[in-house]
């Protein structure tokens with residue numbers, strides 16, 4: 603996985619292309635310096651840092667904004683991949699790449715082909731000491747797996763219960779029909795917002811995803 607990194611300082615933007623390990627290092631440096639870090643549902647990470655400078659008696663403020671745009675949308679994990687990433691995270695420093703290509707996560711061994719897929723899709727990075735860690739894409743994919751948020755289909759035109767008339771002339775029901783456009787953004791974690799239009803529910807769903815992805819970066 604590679605990223606387009608945009609660095610905006612004093613209204614000027616420089617753009618570079620960086621790899622997984624650099625993106626993780628950039629994120630960690632930002633967090634160490636007290637930057638505000640957010641993730642959006644498309645996987646873009648925004649790091650905003652405000653620095654104060656003393657110039658004589660004046661204090662000036664500069665803001666540096668870094669965006670990391672991944673070259674691929676957040677990937678969906680299979681159950682096995684999710685469990686393997688969880689094992690790597692739990693193993694911490696004890697997660698290592700073995701000479702035969704397998705990943706040792708404490709007592710667990712992730713087979714070669716599965717391990718290769720985790721590297722290829724950019725879910726994990728291998729440090730120079732052969733330690734393996736879950737990187738940005740992996741953390742975001744894990745959070746997305748834990749929060750399969752969706753929106754419900756609006757009921758649309760329907761006959762409310764009180765409008766049902768006992769008559770063979772069915773067309774008489776027509777004036778009683780109502781258009782119910784409400785839709786809910788729901789997630790398995792218990793998140794639920796009911797809104798007047800599905801478009802608003804989609805915004806609420808994306809808001810929820812953004813929150814859980816942002817929270818996931820705290821583990822980076």
Ligand SMILES: [Zn+2]
Pocket residue numbers: 748749750751789790791792793810814
């Ligand atoms: Zn959720």
